[in-house]
Amino acid sequence: MTTTPLGPGRIAAGEAAVTSRQGFDLDDLRSVVEVEIALEEYPLADAVVDRALVYRTEELRSHLLDLDQAAAARSELTRALHDGPGVIVITGAIEPAVMGRATEAVDRERIVNAIYPALLRRQEEGLDPTVIACAVAASAEGYAFPTNLDRDVPIGGLTPPSQQDLVLEALANKTTPDELAAQLAAHRHRRETHYPMSVSRRWLGRWRGRLGGACGPRPAP
Secondary structure, three states: OOOOOOOOOOOOOOOOOOOOOOOOOHHHHHHHHOOOOOHHHOOOOOEEEOOEEEEEHHHHHHHHHOOOOHHHHHHHHHHHHHOOOOOEEEEOOOOHHHOOOOOOOOOHHHHHHHHHHHHHHHHHOOOOHHHHHHHHHHHOOOOOOOOOOOOOOOOOOOOOOOHHHHHHHHHHHOOOHHHHHHHHHHHHHHHOOOOOHHHHHHHHHHHHHHHOOOOOOOOOO
């Protein structure tokens, strides 16, 4: 496999850069990623932060929707991505009020179990409680719903405890990692809104026997 030389102006827009360890020049790569960006070369950009061009959503949208300015706006964005820093930031692109939440996209229980021993140790070492609270907020689930209120019953409030509540309580009580893992697993079980298929089949079979088969034919195994 060959290596396409890296450097300002060495890769044409749209051309793929194929690299391999053999012949790779770190200084050549650094010359690309550490290049200083001149804001005046990108008139639609609002600022440059950490060598990334920052655009305001409203201003950028107005240029892209204007037939007389759309071509220039697209050209600048293309130039910023291919010949410039290679990354742009668009502020306010998504309204917080309509931004959906990616539920179940992150295994927060696994993350908490992984970092909890370190949190417990740093707490013993006297780390600022605010820093620990921020770490818990960034890792554990702070929203109590969705849940199964038949099993996850609110006690002492209007909502059942969240994952964050369990972690903060565990830190306060110096709960061991194994004990917290068991509590988190039980918490997850209480929040489930359905029973496993094996349990459903077992209960369905019992009711079929009581109703004399009125529920229709048995499901295939």
